[in-house]
Amino acid sequence: xxxxxxxxxxxxxxxxxxxxxxxxxxxxxxxxxxxxxxxxxxxxxxxxxxxxxxxxxxxxxxxxxxxxxxxxxxxxxxxxxxxxxxxxxxxxxxxxxxxxxxxxxxxxxxxxxxxxxxxxxxxxxxxxxxxxxxxxxxxxxxxxxxxxxxxxxxxxxxxxxxxxxxxxxxxxxxxxxxxxxxxxxxxxxxxxxxxxxxxxxxxxxxxxxxxxxxxxxxxxxxxxxxxxxxxxxxxxxxxxxxxxxxxxxxxxxxxxxxxxxxxxxxxxxxxxxxxxxxxxxxxxxxxx
Amino acid sequence: xxxxxxxxxxxxxxxxxxxxxxxxxxxxxxxxxxxxxxxxxxxxxxxxxxxxxxxxxxxxxxxxxxxxxxxxxxxxxxxxxxxxxxxxxxxxxxxxxxxxxxxxxxxxxxxxxxxxxxxxxxxxxxxxxxxxxxxxxxxxxxxxxxxxxxxxxxxxxxxxxxxxxxxxxxxxxxxxxxxxxxxxxxxxxxxxxxxxxxxxxxxxxxxxxxxxxxxxxxxxxxxxxxxxxxxxxxxxxxxxxxxxxxxxxxxxxxxxxxxxxxxxxxxxxxxxxxxxxxxxxxx
Amino acid sequence: xxxxxxxxxxxxxxxxxxxxxxxxxxxxxxxxxxxxxxxxxxxxxxxxxxxxxxxxxxxxxxxxxxxxxxxxxxxxxxxxxxxxxxxxxxxxxxxxxxxxxxxxxxxxxxxxxxxxxxxxxxxxxxxxxxxxxxxxxxxxxxxxxxxxxxxxxxxxxxxxxxxxxxxxxxxxxxxxxxxxxxxxxxxxxxxxxxxxxxxxxxxxxxxxxxxxxxxxxxxxxxxxxxxxxxxxxxxxxxxxxxxxxxxxxxxxxxxxxxxxxxxxxxxxxxx
Numbered sequence: 065x066x067x068x069x070x071x072x073x074x075x076x077x078x079x080x081x082x083x084x085x086x087x088x089x090x091x092x093x094x095x096x097x098x099x100x101x102x103x104x105x106x107x108x109x110x111x112x113x114x115x116x117x118x119x120x121x122x123x124x125x126x127x128x129x130x131x132x133x134x135x136x137x138x139x140x141x142x143x144x145x146x147x148x149x150x151x152x153x154x155x156x157x158x159x160x161x162x163x164x165x166x167x168x169x170x171x172x173x174x175x176x177x178x179x180x181x182x183x184x185x186x187x188x189x190x191x192x193x194x195x196x197x198x199x200x201x202x203x204x205x206x207x208x209x210x211x212x213x214x215x216x217x218x219x220x221x222x223x224x225x226x227x228x229x230x231x232x233x234x235x236x237x238x239x240x241x242x243x244x245x246x247x248x249x250x251x252x253x254x255x256x257x258x259x260x261x262x263x264x265x266x267x268x269x270x271x272x273x274x275x276x277x278x279x280x281x282x283x284x285x286x287x288x289x290x291x292x293x294x295x296x297x298x299x300x301x302x303x304x305x306x307x308x309x310x311x312x313x314x315x316x317x318x319x320x321x322x323x324x325x326x327x328x329x330x331x332x333x334x335x336x337x338x339x340x341x342x343x344x345x346x347x348x349x350x351x352x
Numbered sequence: 353x354x355x356x357x358x359x360x361x362x363x364x365x366x367x368x369x370x371x372x373x374x375x376x377x378x379x380x381x382x383x384x385x386x387x388x389x390x391x392x393x394x395x396x397x398x399x400x401x402x403x404x405x406x407x408x409x410x411x412x413x414x415x416x417x418x419x420x421x422x423x424x425x426x427x428x429x430x431x432x433x434x435x436x437x438x439x440x441x442x443x444x445x446x447x448x449x450x451x452x453x454x455x456x457x458x459x460x461x462x463x464x465x466x467x468x469x470x471x472x473x474x475x476x477x478x479x480x481x482x483x484x485x486x487x488x489x490x491x492x493x494x495x496x497x498x499x500x501x502x503x504x505x506x507x508x509x510x511x512x513x514x515x516x517x518x519x520x521x522x523x524x525x526x527x528x529x530x531x532x533x534x535x536x537x538x539x540x541x542x543x544x545x546x547x548x549x550x551x552x553x554x555x556x557x558x559x560x561x562x563x564x565x566x567x568x569x570x571x572x573x574x575x576x577x578x579x580x581x582x583x584x585x586x587x588x589x590x591x592x593x594x595x596x597x598x599x600x601x602x603x604x605x606x607x608x609x610x611x612x613x614x615x616x617x618x619x620x621x622x623x624x625x626x627x628x629x630x631x632x633x634x635x
Numbered sequence: 636x637x638x639x640x641x642x643x644x645x646x647x648x649x650x651x652x653x654x655x656x657x658x659x660x661x662x663x664x665x666x667x668x669x670x671x672x673x674x675x676x677x678x679x680x681x682x683x684x685x686x687x688x689x690x691x692x693x694x695x696x697x698x699x700x701x702x703x704x705x706x707x708x709x710x711x712x713x714x715x716x717x718x719x720x721x722x723x724x725x726x727x728x729x730x731x732x733x734x735x736x737x738x739x740x741x742x743x744x745x746x747x748x749x750x751x752x753x754x755x756x757x758x759x760x761x762x763x764x765x766x767x768x769x770x771x772x773x774x775x776x777x778x779x780x781x782x783x784x785x786x787x788x789x790x791x792x793x794x795x796x797x798x799x800x801x802x803x804x805x806x807x808x809x810x811x812x813x814x815x816x817x818x819x820x821x822x823x824x825x826x827x828x829x830x831x832x833x834x835x836x837x838x839x840x841x842x843x844x845x846x847x848x849x850x851x852x853x854x855x856x857x858x859x860x861x862x863x864x865x866x867x868x869x870x871x872x873x874x875x876x877x878x879x880x881x882x883x884x885x886x887x888x889x890x891x892x893x894x895x896x897x898x899x900x901x902x903x904x905x906x
Contacts, residue, residue: 448887
C-alpha cells in the first residue's frame with residue numbers, strides 16, 4: 065500500500081538506488097518551459113508506488129504541464145524525469161491517462177463500451193478480426209469496475225458528465241496500468257459526483273495497488289484519500305502531506321503574497337487571498 | 353466601351369446591386385452568417401428553375417424562394433447553424449431538386465439548350481434587357497437605402513445583442529428583417545453573377561474590408577466600395593477579353609482584392625476585427 | 636432486367652457500386668470527425684479540375700483526382716490541430732476559396748467551349764459514357780482507400796474521438812489526419828464523377844449520417860452506411876434509366892429521405 069511518508073516537505077532529499085527503483089515518479093531539479101517561457105523550475109519530487117497524490121495550484125501554473133511531462137509529451141528543459149523507473153514516453157499501457165476535456169457533445173454517436181475498448185487496442189494498426197477478439201471480458205471488467213454497466217452501451221454523448229468521466233476512467237484502467245494520471249477529472253462535476261468519483265478512484269487504487277496522480281482545483285473532495293499533495297505555483301513545485309503544504313506559511317511563501325488557510329468546522333480547507341479569481345471552465349483551451 | 357448598350361445596362365443594374373451587396377455583406381460576415389448566404393444561393397437556383405419549368409418569369413421564383421427560405425432560417429434560429437450534417441444534406445437535396453426542375457424545363461415547350469442552367473448558376477449580366485436592368489437597379493438602390501437606414505441599430509444589435517435588448521431595441525426583429533434583406537439581395541446578386549457565385553459579391557469584398565479596418569462604418573463603406581470596384585473592373589476585363597465570362601471576371605477581381613488584403617495586413621500585423629459579441633458559425 | 640443489356644448501364648452500375656462503398660466508409664469517418672465542410676470544399680475544387688483537364692485535353696479523371704489531391708494537401712497544411720480555430724474566419728476563407736473554384740471552373744469550361752453540353756453533367760452528374768477504364772481506375776482507387784481504413788481505421792477512430800489520449804498512447808495523430816484528408820480527396824474525386832460536383836454530399840455524407848442515427852455501434856454503423864449507399868445508388872440509377880430524369884436528383888432525394896427517416900425514427904423511439 066502507500067509507502068512510508070516523508071517527514072517533511074520534499075526538497076532535494078538524496079535517495080539510494082534501491083529507493084529510486086521503488087519510486088513511481090521521480091523528478092530531480094526539473095525545469096519545464098512552454099513557448100520559450102519557463103513554467104516552473106527546481107522541482108525535485110519523488111512519488112512512491114501506491115501513493116495517491118493530488119496536484120494543486122492556480123490556473124496556468126503548470127499542473128497539466130507536469131502531466132504532459134510524465135507522459136513524454138513534453139521534454140524538460142533541465143533536470144531528469146523518471147517514470148516507473150524509465151524515461152517518460154516509453155510506457156504504453158503501464159500508464160493510464162484521463163485528460164482534461166470538455167464533455168463529449170451530444171452528437172458524438174459512439175458507445176461508451178467502444179470507447180473503453182479503444183483503451184486496449186486503439187493504438188494498434190490493422191483490421192480487428194471478430195474471431196480473434198479476446199478483449200470482451202476485459203472491457204466488461206473495466207466497465208463494472210467503475211459501475212458504468214448501466215449506461216455503457218448508450219452513445220457517450222447521451223451520458224451525463226459523471227457517467228462520461230467514469231467511462232473515461234474505465235478506458236484508462238483497462239490496460240491494468242501501474243500509474244494513473246487524471247487531469248482535472250472533477251472539474252465539470254457537481255459535488256456529489258466529485259465525492260463519488262474521488263472515492264471510486266481511491267477504491268480502485270487500493271484494489272489494484274496503483275499510483276495515482278490527480279490534478280484538481282479543489283483539494284476538499286480528495287482530502288479523505290490523498291497521502292500527499294503536490295502544489296504548483298509561482299514557478300515552483302512543492303510536495304508533502306496536505307497538512308504541511310496547505311498552510312499559511314507554505315502558501316504565502318509560494319505565492320509571495322499573504323495567504324490564509326482556514327479550516328471549517330467540518331474539516332474543509334478554504335484558501336483565502338489568492339491573487340487571481342477561481343478558475344472557470346472556459347479558461348481551458350479547447351480541444352479541436 | 354460605354355457606347356455599347358449591353359455594357360451600359362450591365363453597369364446600370366450591377367452598380368446598385370454591388371453597393372447593396374457590399375453593405376449587406378459586411379453584416380453577413382460580421383454576424384457569421386455566411387452559411388445562410390450559401391443556403392440562399394442554392395435555394396435561389398432551385399426557385400428560379402422551378403419558376404422556369406412552370407413557365408413563369410425566372411425572377412419570380414428567385415425572389416420567392418430566397419425570401420421564403422430566409423424566413424425559414426429566421427424561424428429555425430441559431431440551432432440550425434450548428435448541425436453541419438443536416439444543413440449540407442438538405443442543401444444537396446435542394447440542389448438535386450433544382451436539377452429535376454432543370455430537366456423538366458429542358459423537356460418542356462419552353463425548351464432549353466443548356467443556357468438557362470449557365471445563366472442561373474453563373475449569372476447573365478451581359479444579357480439583361482432594358483426593363484430587367486432598370487428593375488434590378490431600382491431594387492438595388494432600395495436595398496442600399498434601407499441598409500443605410502438600419503446600419504446603426506443593426507450594428508448595435510450585432511456587436512452586443514444583450515446590451516441592445518436592454519436598451520429597448522427589438523433585436524430579434526432586426527435580425528429577422530436583416531435575413532429577409534439578405535434573401536432579396538441574394539436574388540438580385542444571382543442575376544449578376546449567378547447563384548453559385550453570389551457569395552463572391554456578398555461576402556468576399558466584405559471579408560477583405562473587415563481585414564483592412566476595425567472601424568465599423570469605415571469597413572461598411574469600404575465593403576461597398578470594393579464590391580463596386582470588383583463589378584466595374586470585372587466588366588472592363590470581360591469587355592476587353594471577350595472569352596472571359598463576366599461573372600468569373602468579377603469574382604476573380606473580388607478574390608484578388610481579398611488576397612491583397614491578406615498581404616496588406618501581414619505587413620502591418622493587424623488582426624481582423626471580430627466583435628466580442630459575434631457568434632461563431634457553429635454556435 | 637433489360638437495363639443490364641446495355642454496356643454503358645453495366646459500367647454505370649459498376650462505377651456506382653464502387654463509389655457508393657468507398658464514399659460510405661469514408662463518409663462515416665467524415666461525419667464522426669465533423670469534416671463535412673472540408674468534403675464540400677474538396678468537391679467544389681474538382682469542378683475547375685475537371686474543366687481544366689477538358690481544356691488541356693487531358694482525361695477528366697486526371698483533373699478530378701489532381702485537383703482534389705492538391706486541395707486536400709492544402710487543407711492539411713493549413714489546418715493545425717493545436718491552435719484554437721477561429722471558425723468565423725475559417726468559414727470566410729473557405730467561402731472565398733469555394734467561390735473562386737466555381738468561377739475558375741466556369742472560366743475553363745467557357746474557354747473550352749463546352750458550357751452548354753458539359754455544365755450540367757459536371758455539376759449534377761451523369762451515368763452515360765462511363766468507360767471500362769474509368770471503372771478500373773475507380774476500382775483501383777477504392778482498393779487503396781479501403782486498405783487505408785483496414786490498416787489505420789482503429790488508430791484513426793481513436794484519434795478522432797480523443798486525440799490527446801491517442802497521442803499520449805503513441806498514435807501518430809497528425810500523420811493520420813493528413814492521410815485521411817488525402818483519402819477524402821480520393822473519395823470525393825471519385826464520387827463527383829457519378830453524382831456531379833454539387834451533389835457529392837448525397838453519397839458521402841447522407842448514408843453515413845443516417846446510419847449513425849440508426850446505430851451508435853461501430854461495425855453496425857459502417858455496415859449500414861454501405862448498405863444505404865448501395866441501395867440509394869442502385870435505385871437511383873434504375874429510376875434515372877427508366878424515367879430519364881437526372882440521376883443526381885434521384886440519388887440526393889433518396890439519400891435525403893434515408894437521412895430524414897433516420898432522424899425521425901430516433902425521435903420516435905423510446906429513450
